[in-house]
Every structure is written in C-alpha cells, then in structure tokens.
Amino acid sequence: MKKLNLPGPKAKALLERDAKVISSSYPRAYPLVMDHGKGVEVWDADGNRFIDMMAGIAVLSTGHSHPKVVKAVKDAAENFLHISSDFYHEGWVRLSEKLDEIAPFEEGAKTFLTNSGTEAVETAIKLAKYHTKRHNFIGFFGAFHGRTMGSVSFTASKPHYHRGFYPLMPGVTHVPFPDEYRPILHRKLGEDYGETCVRFIEEEIFDHNVPGDEIAGILVEPIQGEGGYLVPPDGFFPALRKLCDKYGILLIVDEVQSGMGRTGKWWAVEHFGVEPDIVVSAKGIASGLPLGACIARESVMTWPKGTHGNTYGGNPIACAASLATIELLEEKYLANAAEVGQYTMDALEEIQARHTTIGDVRGKGLMIGVEFVKDKNTKEPNEEIRNMIEHTAFEYGLLTLGCGKSTMRFAPPLCITKKEVDEGLEIFEQAVTMAEKEQGLR
Numbered sequence: 284m285k286k287l288n289l290p291g292p293k294a295k296a297l298l299e300r301d302a303k304v305i306s307s308s309y310p311r312a313y314p315l316v317m318d319h320g321k322g323v324e325v326w327d328a329d330g331n332r333f334i335d336m337m338a339g340i341a342v343l344s345t346g347h348s349h350p351k352v353v354k355a356v357k358d359a360a361e362n363f364l365h366i367s368s369d370f371y372h373e374g375w376v377r378l379s380e381k382l383d384e385i386a387p388f389e390e391g392a393k394t395f396l397t398n399s400g401t402e403a404v405e406t407a408i409k410l411a412k413y414h415t416k417r418h419n420f421i422g423f424f425g426a427f428h429g430r431t432m433g434s435v436s437f438t439a440s441k442p443h444y445h446r447g448f449y450p451l452m453p454g455v456t457h458v459p460f461p462d463e464y465r466p467i468l469h470r471k472l473g474e475d476y477g478e479t480c481v482r483f484i485e486e487e488i489f490d491h492n493v494p495g496d497e498i499a500g501i502l503v504e505p506i507q508g509e510g511g512y513l514v515p516p517d518g519f520f521p522a523l524r525k526l527c528d529k530y531g532i533l534l535i536v537d538e539v540q541s542g543m544g545r546t547g548k549w550w551a552v553e554h555f556g557v558e559p560d561i562v563v564s565a566k567g568i569a570s571g572l573p574l575g576a577c578i579a580r581e582s583v584m585t586w587p588k589g590t591h592g593n594t595y596g597g598n599p600i601a602c603a604a605s606l607a608t609i610e611l612l613e614e615k616y617l618a619n620a621a622e623v624g625q626y627t628m629d630a631l632e633e634i635q636a637r638h639t640t641i642g643d644v645r646g647k648g649l650m651i652g653v654e655f656v657k658d659k660n661t662k663e664p665n666e667e668i669r670n671m672i673e674h675t676a677f678e679y680g681l682l683t684l685g686c687g688k689s690t691m692r693f694a695p696p697l698c699i700t701k702k703e704v705d706e707g708l709e710i711f712e713q714a715v716t717m718a719e720k721e722q723g724l725r
C-alpha cells in the first residue's frame with residue numbers, strides 16, 4: 284500500500300479556484316478532485332486511483348459510468364432534453380409503472396418525480412398535509428431529510444443545519460430514534476426497544492403535547508443514514524404501523540439513502556415486514572443523475588390538478604438513467620448487495636475483534652456503519668479517530684465517509700466485488716491501526 288501525496292498539484296490548483304467562486308457552505312469531507320470513474324474505481328485530477336466505498340454518498344448504485352446507464356443517457360439526450368412536466372412522454376410513464384411494481388405496498392402506487400431528495404421530502408410533507416387535512420408531524424432525533432425549509436425542519440442530526448435559519452416549519456415534534464447501541468429511554472422488562480420508542484410517542488407526546496389525531500404523518504428513515512447508519516430493532520416498524528393505523532396517521536418512509544436496493548431489498552422497510560403509505564426516494568434511483576421520487580398509495584395521492592408540480596419533474600434523461608439502473612439492479616446488483624453486503628459485514632466484524640476502538644458494526648446489505656469509541660464499555664464516541672481514519676484511508680486510496688458522531692459509513696456501489704471489498708478493507712484496517720497508534724492505543 285502506497286501513501287499518495289494528496290492533494291496533488293492539479294487538485295491543489297482546482298481547490299484554490301473553487302474556494303473563490305463556490306458557496307462556502309458545502310461540507311467538503313477531504314480534498315478529492317474527481318477526474319473520472321469506472322465501476323468502483325475513481326481517478327483524481329492527478330491520476331491517483333481510489334477504491335470508492337462511499338459512492339458519492341450512496342448514489343452510484345450501478346457504479347461510476349456504467350456503460351448501460353451511459354448509453355441510456357446518450358440515447359435519451361439525442362432524442363430530446365426536456366419538455367416540462369406540463370406535457371407527457373413515455374419514459375416518465377414507464378419509470379412510474381416500474382416504481383408502482385416495486386413499491387413496498389400491495390396497493391397501486393402513484394409517483395411524483397422530483398430533482399432531488401429534499402424536493403421529494405417536501406412533496407411528501409405537502410401530500411400528507413393535503414390528504415389528511417392535518418398540519419402536525421413526528422420526526423426523529425438524528426434524522427436527515429434534506430436542507431430546504433420543510434425537510435430541514437425534520438432534519439435533526441446536527442444543530443448547524445438549523446443555526447441561523449429559524450423559524451423552521453411549525454408542527455414538527457422530534458422523538459428518539461431506537462438506537463439500541465445507545466438507548467436513552469427506559470424500556471419495560473422484555474420490551475423490544477423499538478416498541479419502547481413508539482410507546483414514548485403515544486404516552487409522552489400524544490398524551491401530553493400533540494393529540495395523535497392531529498398528526499398528519501410520521502416521517503422516518505428505515506435505517507438512519509446521516510444520523511449514524513442506525514438499524515432499528517425488529518419491533519419498531521410493526522409498532523409504528525399500528526400507531527399510525529390507530530390515529531389515522533400516514534407512515535412516510537424516507538428511503539433516499541436506504542432504498543433502491545442498497546440493503547439487498549428494493550426498500551429497507553421491507554426488512555421489517557411493514558407497508559408504509561408514502562415512500563421517498565432519490566440518490567441511487569438514477570445512478571447519479573438528479574432524480575427523486577415521492578411514491579404514494581393511489582388512495583393517498585389523489586390531489587387535484589394544479590396542487591403540486593415542477594418544471595423538470597420527469598426529465599427524460601434522468602428517467603432513462605433510472606430505468607437502466609432498475610434493470611441492472613433486477614438483473615444482478617440487488618442480489619449482489621445482499622451477498623457482498625453480508626461478506627463485508629462479516630469482514631468488518633473480524634476487523635472489529637482486532638481493534639479496541641471499534642465499538643459497533645451494524646447495517647443491512649451494503650449500508651454498513653462502523654462506530655468508533657474511546658472505550659468499548661463506556662461507549663464514549665471517538666470522533667477524532669473516525670476523522671483521522673477517514674483522512675488516512677483517503678491518503679492510501681480508499682474513499683469512505685463519516686456519519687453520526689463517530690461512525691464511518693460503508694456505502695459502495697452495489698456492483699462491488701468481494702475482491703474490491705478486500706482491497707478497500709485492507710486499507711481501512713491499516714488506517715485504523717495507524718490512528719490507534721497515533722492515539723497511543725497500541
């Protein structure tokens with residue numbers, strides 16, 4: 284393994300130009316200056332090669348520039364670039380038919396296509412208000428749903444998303460997400476911790492604060508992404524569904540990060556045997572083309588003409604990329620995410636056993652989080668070592684990304700092979716060892 288000299292001269296020059304003209308608000312992780320990519324490999328402006336285990340924040344489901352996706356994009360672009368959502372075209376209908384086929388509920392689905400995850404979340408919020416004629420919502424601590432005014436009101440993973448932007452959208456009450464590694468609520472004897480968190484909503488929020496029958500929707504990530512790749516216990520979703528049914532609340536799952544095959548099923552919520560009312564998707568849906576979707580039960584998406592729209596919704600190029608992506612997932616990558624995901628999880632658990640700073644390894648399919656701690660008993664988060672490892676891994680040719688307070692996420696393209704996982708994890712473990720030495724822990 285060779286240490287790369289980063290950023291190289293071309294990358295450095297671009298960083299200087301970037302700093303002058305691009306909004307300073309972007310949370311840049313490390314100085315990767317992309318030149319081109321192929322599958323799971325990335326090359327930077329100076330010709331350095333990397334193994335990509337973050338896929339542009341869980342976006343490149345079929346890898347970088349999959350030939351089938353590129354061809355679909357080229358063919359669509361040659362045909363027409365845009366017609367606006369005031370009109371009709373075949374690709375848009377075909378994609379919506381496909382989403383109806385794979386939607387995680389029996390009932391027929393209708394879809395509103397957007398340009399991003401946050402716009403899809405905004406759509407779900409508006410739809411839930413319109414459909415229920417209610418204005419209050421439940422969201423979760425640690426959640427990430429986007430940065431526009433509605434979605435950011437639900438986002439609660441870091442205070443800097445809110446600082447300077449008050450007042451937010453009114454009517455959102457946050458409750459604890461069932462983090463079994465760090466539970467904050469008192470569970471009854473024998474109770475599943477997911478059920479504890481749902482009981483908290485009913486007994487503490489509905490009984491003391493907001494009446495349950497005035498709640499329009501509960502917006503939840505089936506596996507929290509930005510919040511730390513947290514997988515809820517099995518009892519959580521069934522209890523949540525029951526609560527929603529009892530009070531006439533819509534269950535809205537944000538599958539922007541966890542959906543489109545990442546966990547080895549089309550939707551992460553399917554792991555928990557529960558059917559939601561609205562699904563929000565984006566990121567992996569089109570292998571990198573800007574596309575999002577708000578997919579709802581047909582009995583919910585009944586709003587009349589003119590209530591909601593957009594200019595670029597159903598963009599023909601994004602639709603073509605999405606259809607090609609879905610075909611590839613169906614053919615092989617969905618199964619690959621499950622198989623190679625398990626392989627990666629097993630390998631990370633073996634690495635965990637060799638290192639004192641890895642407190643937890645969790646996830647489903649190729650959505651895996653590794654949490655770093657100062658001490659496995661106290662579970663005190665070790666943010667510093669996570670950041671060091673992220674940077675060292677980069678310097679040795681591995682792209683990863685942090686999430687939560689001290690977690691590193693592994694969200695590679697779903698086409699990754701076991702051999703590529705081995706290569707990436709060898710660099711990862713070396714980075715862990717180096718960081719532990721630096722902290723005087725070995």
Ligand SMILES: Cc1ncc(COP(=O)(O)O)c(C=O)c1O
Nearest residue numbers: 399400401427428429508539540
């Ligand atoms: C779960 C979840 N919801 C919503 C969003 C927002 O998506 P976008 O950045 O496309 O607006 C993200 C982005 O990271 C996400 O992870």
